[in-house]
Amino acid sequence: MGSVGAEGELIRQVVRELPGYQPVESLESVARETGRSARDLIKLDANENLYGPSPRVLEVLTRPDDYHLYPDASQQAARQALATYTGADPNCIIVGNGSDELIDLLLLATIEPGDEVIAPVPTFGVYLARPPLFGATVRAVPRRDDFDLDVEQIEAAINERTKLVFLASPNNPTGNLVTSQQLVRLLRTGVLVVLDEAYFEFAGRTLLPLSREFDNLVVLRTFSKWAGLAGLRIGYGIFPPSLAEAVWRVKQPFNVNALALRAIEAALADLPVQMQKVIRIRLERGRLFRGLRRLDLLQPYPSRGNFILCRVTRGDAHDLHRRLLARGILVRKYDDPLLRQYLRITVGLPEHTDRLLQALREIGSEVES
Numbered sequence: 510m511g512s513v514g515a516e517g518e519l520i521r522q523v524v525r526e527l528p529g530y531q532p533v534e535s536l537e538s539v540a541r542e543t544g545r546s547a548r549d550l551i552k553l554d555a556n557e558n559l560y561g562p563s564p565r566v567l568e569v570l571t572r573p574d575d576y577h578l579y580p581d582a583s584q585q586a587a588r589q590a591l592a593t594y595t596g597a598d599p600n601c602i603i604v605g606n607g608s609d610e611l612i613d614l615l616l617l618a619t620i621e622p623g624d625e626v627i628a629p630v631p632t633f634g635v636y637l638a639r640p641p642l643f644g645a646t647v648r649a650v651p652r653r654d655d656f657d658l659d660v661e662q663i664e665a666a667i668n669e670r671t672k673l674v675f676l677a678s679p680n681n682p683t684g685n686l687v688t689s690q691q692l693v694r695l696l697r698t699g700v701l702v703v704l705d706e707a708y709f710e711f712a713g714r715t716l717l718p719l720s721r722e723f724d725n726l727v728v729l730r731t732f733s734k735w736a737g738l739a740g741l742r743i744g745y746g747i748f749p750p751s752l753a754e755a756v757w758r759v760k761q762p763f764n765v766n767a768l769a770l771r772a773i774e775a776a777l778a779d780l781p782v783q784m785q786k787v788i789r790i791r792l793e794r795g796r797l798f799r800g801l802r803r804l805d806l807l808q809p810y811p812s813r814g815n816f817i818l819c820r821v822t823r824g825d826a827h828d829l830h831r832r833l834l835a836r837g838i839l840v841r842k843y844d845d846p847l848l849r850q851y852l853r854i855t856v857g858l859p860e861h862t863d864r865l866l867q868a869l870r871e872i873g874s875e876v877e878s
């Protein structure tokens with residue numbers, strides 16, 4: 510082998526300059542570091558559904574079947590089930606290997622070098638990390654102090670090079686919704702709006718019906734959160750017809766595996782069972798919020814997702830993160846200066862709330878005012 514890339518010519522500049530991606534650590538590696546067993550850890554750092562998937566999903570996943578065959582490239586049955594669930598036209602629905610993949614495919618289909626995309630921050634890191642790889646510049650528009658969208662600033666940032674705007678509703682990590690008025694105002698600018706409803710089922714509110722009125726709205730959803738299937742990687746998008754056609758053209762034929770396609774049908778057939786868990790998480794969210802507010806350690810922000818963002822009001826957020834970890838509890842911390850003093854806590858089962866609040870009370874008595 511020669512000196513491949515020694516001078517940096519092999520690797521694209523944008524890739525060389527990319528900050529290393531830091532996904533949440535695996536449970537196994539945290540267990541190793543903290544000297545605990547993985548089963549002992551309480552994982553509240555990635556907004557997973559700790560109740561897990563519904564029984565029918567588990568049943569189809571363990572059924573031995575024809576895994577020597579390629580999956581259905583047309584995603585027919587899964588798209589039909591999703592059309593019934595969402596009320597959208599199956600021709601406008603595309604399933605991705607997680608909604609993360611659909612974000613990449615959207616960028617692949619739309620971005621020309623020099624284009625811009627807009628993301629109101631703080632928000633989901635993928636919106637900031639991926640566009641540069643496709644030749645786009647990200648304009649991060651700050652949200653207001655209460656994390657509400659600053660629609661005027663977004664409108665002011667839109668120019669002839671703007672390709673799309675990413676909006677998450679509820680937003681990760683701030684938990685607040687985009688209102689119908691805000692979305693309509695942005696849609697009226699004519700720019701493509703990507704509305705990420707990853708937490709729709711926990712919010713019980715969707716703006717998907719606006720896609721009947723506007724041909725510049727994409728809605729993304731996922732099975733990672735409500736359906737308890739983060740490990741299978743299932744996301745879907747509802748696209749305007751011409752964009753759906755373009756995304757079909759750029760995507761790999763077998764982007765979604767056979768287990769995932771089958772799990773979509775099973776999860777939707779078992780909807781009432783899984784929604785019971787979603788309802789329990791929504792109730793637990795209220796109890797966790799009230800418990801956190803009583804501690805004099807954190808300021809929790811109201812959330813419509815399965816997580817609560819908290820500003821650490823006493824001590825340092827990274828220090829608090831460490832102290833929780835030492836007690837076997839994982840929460841999400843941030844290096845982003847906008848969120849350096851915040852922690853995001855996933856809503857788990859009641860016993861997780863109990864152990865978390867107990868740990869925080871203990872830590873609170875240690876940390877000086």
Ligand SMILES: *Cc1c(COP(=O)(O)O)cnc(C)c1O
Pocket residue numbers: 556606607608609610633677680681705707730731732733739742743744
């Ligand atoms: C978790 C999350 C996703 C990721 O979804 P996958 O389907 O697991 O790729 C997408 N968007 C937001 C806002 C999220 O929080």
